[in-house]
Amino acid sequence: MVDVVILSPLDSIIIEKLTEIVGGQYISTDDADLVSYSSDFMIDVFLKPDVVILPENARQIAEILTIANENNIAITPRGAGTATHGGSIAQGGILLDLTRMKKIIEFDPVSMIAVVEPGVVYEDLNRVTRKAGLWFPIEPPSGAVCTIGGMVGNNASGLMALKYGTTKDYILALEVVLANGSIIKTGKSVLKSSSGYDLVHLFVGSEGTLGVITEITLRLIPKPMQISTAFAPFQNLTDAMDAIYEIRRVLTPAGIELIDLQTQKAINEMEKEQLVPEAEALVIFEIHEFSAEALEAQKKLIEWVAQKHNCNELTWAAQGKERERMWRARKAATVVSIRSRTSTILGDLIVPMKHVLSIIRYIQEVAKEKGLLISIVGHAADGNIHYLIPFNQEESKKAFAAADEIVYKTIELGGSVTAEHGVGIEKIKYMELEHGEHALNIMKAIKQILDPKTILNPGKIFPAEKQ
Amino acid sequence: MNQEKKFPNLSTMRDKITECVKCAFCKADCVIAKEILWESASPRGKMLLLRGLLDGFGTLTEKTIKSLYQCTFCGECEKDCLAGISLGEIFLASRKDLFNIKRENIPFESDTLQTVDVLCQKIQENYNPLGNLPEERTIWEIGQDIELPETAAMVYFLGCMPAYYRKNARTTAQILRALNANFTTLGSDERCCGSLSFFFGDEATAKELAQYNVTKIQETGAKKVVTSCPGCLSMLKREYPKLLGKELDFEVIHITELLAEFLDNDRLHFQSELQLSIMYHDPCELIHFAIYDQPRRILKAIPGMNLVENPEDAITKCCGGGGGVMSIDANLSTKIAKHRLETALDLGVEALVTCCPACFATFSSAAKEYNLPIKIIDLVDLVLQSLQQN
Numbered sequence: 001m002v003d004v005v006i007l008s009p010l011d012s013i014i015i016e017k018l019t020e021i022v023g024g025q026y027i028s029t030d031d032a033d034l035v036s037y038s039s040d041f042m043i044d045v046f047l048k049p050d051v052v053i054l055p056e057n058a059r060q061i062a063e064i065l066t067i068a069n070e071n072n073i074a075i076t077p078r079g080a081g082t083a084t085h086g087g088s089i090a091q092g093g094i095l096l097d098l099t100r101m102k103k104i105i106e107f108d109p110v111s112m113i114a115v116v117e118p119g120v121v122y123e124d125l126n127r128v129t130r131k132a133g134l135w136f137p138i139e140p141p142s143g144a145v146c147t148i149g150g151m152v153g154n155n156a157s158g159l160m161a162l163k164y165g166t167t168k169d170y171i172l173a174l175e176v177v178l179a180n181g182s183i184i185k186t187g188k189s190v191l192k193s194s195s196g197y198d199l200v201h202l203f204v205g206s207e208g209t210l211g212v213i214t215e216i217t218l219r220l221i222p223k224p225m226q227i228s229t230a231f232a233p234f235q236n237l238t239d240a241m242d243a244i245y246e247i248r249r250v251l252t253p254a255g256i257e258l259i260d261l262q263t264q265k266a267i268n269e270m271e272k273e274q275l276v277p278e279a280e281a282l283v284i285f286e287i288h289e290f291s292a293e294a295l296e297a298q299k300k301l302i303e304w305v306a307q308k309h310n311c312n313e314l315t316w317a318a319q320g321k322e323r324e325r326m327w328r329a330r331k332a333a334t335v336v337s338i339r340s341r342t343s344t345i346l347g348d349l350i351v352p353m354k355h356v357l358s359i360i361r362y363i364q365e366v367a368k369e370k371g372l373l374i375s376i377v378g379h380a381a382d383g384n385i386h387y388l389i390p391f392n393q394e395e396s397k398k399a400f401a402a403a404d405e406i407v408y409k410t411i412e413l414g415g416s417v418t419a420e421h422g423v424g425i426e427k428i429k430y431m432e433l434e435h436g437e438h439a440l441n442i443m444k445a446i447k448q449i450l451d452p453k454t455i456l457n458p459g460k461i462f463p464a465e466k467q
Numbered sequence: 468m469n470q471e472k473k474f475p476n477l478s479t480m481r482d483k484i485t486e487c488v489k490c491a492f493c494k495a496d497c498v499i500a501k502e503i504l505w506e507s508a509s510p511r512g513k514m515l516l517l518r519g520l521l522d523g524f525g526t527l528t529e530k531t532i533k534s535l536y537q538c539t540f541c542g543e544c545e546k547d548c549l550a551g552i553s554l555g556e557i558f559l560a561s562r563k564d565l566f567n568i569k570r571e572n573i574p575f576e577s578d579t580l581q582t583v584d585v586l587c588q589k590i591q592e593n594y595n596p597l598g599n600l601p602e603e604r605t606i607w608e609i610g611q612d613i614e615l616p617e618t619a620a621m622v623y624f625l626g627c628m629p630a631y632y633r634k635n636a637r638t639t640a641q642i643l644r645a646l647n648a649n650f651t652t653l654g655s656d657e658r659c660c661g662s663l664s665f666f667f668g669d670e671a672t673a674k675e676l677a678q679y680n681v682t683k684i685q686e687t688g689a690k691k692v693v694t695s696c697p698g699c700l701s702m703l704k705r706e707y708p709k710l711l712g713k714e715l716d717f718e719v720i721h722i723t724e725l726l727a728e729f730l731d732n733d734r735l736h737f738q739s740e741l742q743l744s745i746m747y748h749d750p751c752e753l754i755h756f757a758i759y760d761q762p763r764r765i766l767k768a769i770p771g772m773n774l775v776e777n778p779e780d781a782i783t784k785c786c787g788g789g790g791g792v793m794s795i796d797a798n799l800s801t802k803i804a805k806h807r808l809e810t811a812l813d814l815g816v817e818a819l820v821t822c823c824p825a826c827f828a829t830f831s832s833a834a835k836e837y838n839l840p841i842k843i844i845d846l847v848d849l850v851l852q853s854l855q856q857n
Contacts, residue, residue, distance in 0.1 A: 028530075030528050031519075032528050041488060042490070046524055052505075097506070331492075335549040336549070
């Protein structure tokens with residue numbers, strides 16, 4: 001069950017003070033607003049904040065946090081609410097919707113740097129930077145709507161992590177409002193620094209529990225012009241993984257995705273036409289290059305390796321509608337296979353590469369043993385596997401038991417319970433198992449220094465401290 | 468009152484509503500969500516509001532009601548929805564329930580529902596939402612040397628805005644005559660297509676209007692109906708068969724389809740050169756019927772016309788006025804329209820051209836409101852001008 005803390009409730013005097021800070025237009029206690037912010041992607045939990053505020057800048061946030069800290073009021077920062085583990089929902093307190101802060105403050109194509117407010121939508125930034133041939137290459141599936149602030153908060157990654165890494169690899173500096181209302185700037189607009197502790201990356205992935213990020217400086221890289229994507233159906237999962245292992249040793253595609261048979265069938269059923277070829281494992285390869293020759297060479301190599309591992313129907317699409325169709329199928333994968341049930345557990349595990357096949361087979365065994373339909377999609381080439389356990393109320397107990405078993409196996413194999421989605425409220429129970437008591441205590445001590453009253457996103461990452 | 472009784476239409480859609488996984492992909496192209504930052508205005512927010520109402524964790528407030536009427540039914544959210552949910556159908560069901568709830572059962576005065584009620588009543592009483600009298604519907608014919616037969620191969624269904632605001636109807640009729648089309652109109656027998664009643668949730672009136680108009684069209688013996696209003700096109704072509712539970716025995720097309728057909732058959736010959744650089748705006752209802760190419764082909768065929776396409780978006784986004792939003796929240800509509808006009812200005816064109824009287828009105832309001840240096844032109848005006856000798 002969700003363990004969420006309620007700090008002090010808001011009284012009308014505090015609401016008045018908050019209204020003075022942001023103006024009546026940007027604060028609401030209307031039930032329509034409390035309900036519409038009551039959940040985020042996938043999670044079957046609905047919690048209402050007491051008030052929702054859309055601040056305009058760091059100064060306003062500092063004033064809001066000062067009031068909250070003095071009065072023990074919980075503050076939950078939120079971007080687009082596309083995270084999956086309940087990290088951006090709040091039971092009571094103030095919910096800070098940061099989407100009003102959507103200015104691209106600076107775009108410097110010479111230094112290849114952008115400075116943005118947290119509410120800038122991922123694709124909106126790339127729309128501007130691509131005119132100079134640059135991009136922030138994370139490509140989260142929710143890129144058309146997710147905010148960069150949210151990506152930093154969760155250390156999000158995406159479909160191209162194999163080649164380009166994750167959000168943390170691009171964050172150079174941050175402006176953060178701390179729990180007591182003070183504003184700090186940490187990091188510089190430079191590509192490297194060995195000056196003291198790396199506070200920037202302490203905040204990256206902290207899910208709004210250590211401060212409210214109000215400005216992000218990120219580095220950009222050149223965007224390759226030559227792109228090609230392939231569907232490679234493998235009749236056998238072992239062959240698919242052998243091919244992936246071999247390809248990874250000789251080149252670095254932008255992304256290698258894997259979709260299991262159950263998900264492929266669900267996609268085809270929903271789209272009413274065969275969008276994807278059906279096989280035990282459908283692998284999507286995407287390669288990015290700067291020259292057509294280099295792209296062709298990589299395509300040939302991938303085809304050769306795939307054929308060697310019994311995949312004879314690999315089909316390529318260059319940029320355009322066919323490529324969009326391929327990626328739409330992959331993006332839909334997390335949604336379509338759960339339509340027949342009322343609730344879903346979405347897993348985000350990552351294991352060392354050598355154990356990817358083992359963990360997939362293990363998930364399949366758990367599904368069979370418990371009589372559950374568990375579908376698997378994932379970033380097969382970096383070890384990050386998403387599994388979806390859709391269930392009805394009567395299946396709830398065994399669904400959660402299955403999720404636990406999969407997590408225990410992940411830890412046993414040396415993996416992590418969340419690769420890119422964050423802990424939120426759903427994964428708290430596994431934190432000690434993954435990190436051990438001492439490491440977790442150090443995390444708690446850091447939290448204690450920065451937010452002694454635990455007003456910042458309480459009940460996330462760690463179990464809520466009862467006040 | 469239990470929720471099933473209070474929201475009967477929504478209750479039948481409970482499964483579809485709970486199918487939403489709240490991914491928010493629906494927000495990506497929603498013109499409303501881009502304008503109003505509050506989550507309650509977004510398609511996902513609306514889905515949560517409806518879930519809240521059905522499951523009892525949400526209450527009906529004025530903001531909830533207004534949010535549910537802040538949707539233009541442009542259909543972008545459905546295109547983006549990975550779960551393939553027909554959000555428009557769900558939002559329409561919510562409006563039907565809101566329209567039918569007895570006002571004394573709502574514990575506050577709802578400004579939104581009051582506007583809805585006034586407009587729906589106007590349509591019920593005068594068969595148009597503009598406040599004009601039914602007998603004024605043929606006012607556009609004054610000064611026109613026009614005699615229309617009782618029967619013809621084709622009916623030109625005017626729609627309320629062209630008929631009462633006159634210019635679009637006159638121009639369209641003049642084009643049809645210039646092209647020797649065998650057509651008539653329903654004259655003072657034409658009634659509102661029912662679009663606004665339909666989108667405001669007054670399904671009974673929409674159905675009555677559908678039945679009436681279909682009967683009148685059938686009396687002319689026409690097998691083809693042409694409209695100059697995409698909203699009327701959508702009602703007659705898509706909604707009438709559903710409302711009446713039967714296929715219609717006549718074809719319904721938009722004027723741009725007819726003109727493109729004439730162009731293809733070498734029956735449309737433009738005479739005058741019109742030196743103008745323009746951006747074309749796609750009305751949502753034409754997008755729904757995949758009518759993108761025909762208006763562009765017509766415009767490109769006009770000598771001197773420089774049609775500039777937006778490299779960022781091949782098809783333009785909603786003007787902001789559809790689905791009744793212009794009537795409920797004109798300020799919101801013009802703000803959205805302003806963005807489209809700014810895109811046109813960025814492209815460096817002199818005019819934005821559309822072929823929808825409602826989009827035309829929304830853009831004209833926005834251009835005036837924000838004092839934007841751009842002309843708003845109806846496609847049929849350009850066609851008629853170029854058909855005539857200098």
